[in-house]
Amino acid sequence: MRVTLQPSGAVLEILPGERILDGARRLGYECPQSCRNGNCHVCGALLVEGRVEQAGDVRDHGEFYTCIAEPLEDCIVLWDGVLALGELPVRSVSCQVIECRDVGGDTWRVRLRAPAGKPPRYHAGQYLMIERENGEKSAFSLASAPHSGRDLEIHVLARESSALSLIEQLQRNPMVRIEMPFGDTHLAELPNGPLVLIAAGTGMGQIHSLIEHCRATGFKHPVHLYWGVRRPEDFYEIEHWDEWLKLPNLFLHKVVSDQCGWQGRCGMLHEAVCEDFPDLKALHVYASGSPAMVYGTLDALVEAGMDAHQMRADVFAYAPRS
Structure with missing residues (x-):
């Protein structure tokens, strides 16, 4: 049976004879629950569509308790406080x-x-x-x-x-x-492959978190940072930069777009990535910056052979384009 949760829209595939709470926990969801016998009411939910059987009583609407209820058909359920695998409470x-x-x-x-x-x-x-x-x-x-x-x-x-x-x-x-x-652009699970981290300006804040997490967890795959600004003086102090330089699997690239002739790389961020990676197919890409920067980088890398699904960015959620 399929149990669709509101407001998240998540769909649970409940096994025959399985209670809804047990099925949700089997699938990795963190659910409000305590007594598991229907007395504490902590796991209470609202049945929007469908039918459930609860302690011998068939219900087709209203409140029920997921710890003792089994779905009799596909259902839609309003169940607050349910967190998917890797999701954390605000x-x-x-x-x-x-x-x-x-x-x-x-x-x-x-x-x-x-x-x-x-x-x-x-x-x-x-x-x-x-x-x-x-x-x-x-x-x-x-x-x-x-x-x-x-x-x-x-x-x-x-x-x-x-x-x-x-x-x-x-x-x-x-x-x-x-x-x-x-935000869902995170490293709750580390990928099995090289990371390319693309930051524009203070987009470096998010990328700083990803690098520090990789360092703390002993991530072994290569990590390539591309940090872009318009002018060299727009770069700012990163406390751990000198420590990062000593990491054998971390490669740091500063890129300036509007002023060539400084001691580092010049041009657009996607140009630096494409110059270093003729084949983009094995990369896990995270981008942080303005919507214009992120979408411009996405389009350029897709044109160069990257699958769009390889890139993650918060922009895709808060500033979606058609």
Whole structure:
């Protein structure tokens, strides 16, 4: 039987005679549950369509308990709090601002510390929402990696008034409220093959998290970083850069698009990738930057032979194109 979960849209294939909770857990879902006999009501759900049998009682609508209910036909069920494999619950916490420092290129490194006893749970490459004093929320990629525990890091490009006002808030107020984690462009599972990480400007924050996670987990495949800016002075300080240079499987490439003649590489990011990889088929590609940059890079790499499904980017979710 097929049980479709709302609001996620996930579809569970429940075996004959199997209870819905047992089937969901067998398939890797994390579900609200406690007593497993229908008394605590923690696993309660709402039957939208279909029929279930619960303790000898057939129901075709209303509340039921997934720990004792078996589907009699395909069903649609409203069941809150169910998390798919690798999915983490969103939490809201107040954090201490422990660093807010200019690191060059009009970029500020902000470090936050979550409360003791509440280490934040997230995957490398996810992002948080930071709450401003007016109640509005802004998204920033996490530059820290999960092994950092309570300490979180973001990179803020402070050129526009909105970002400048946030920096002023963080310098003045030692506490800030955040929500996290968000985003499906992450490394919950490490790929079995080489990684190509493409960052434009402060897109380096997300890529920083991926590299630090690979370093902490002992990822053995080659990792190629392509970090692009318009001018050499737009690069900013990366605390672990010198340590990264010593890693045998990490290859660092800085690319400047608008000013040739400096000591490094010039041109577009996709040009540097194609120059280094005549065959793109074996790569796992992560890209972080503006929608225009990500889609331009995607189109160029697809034209060069990459399958579009090889690239992951948050842009595909928050700024989809037809």
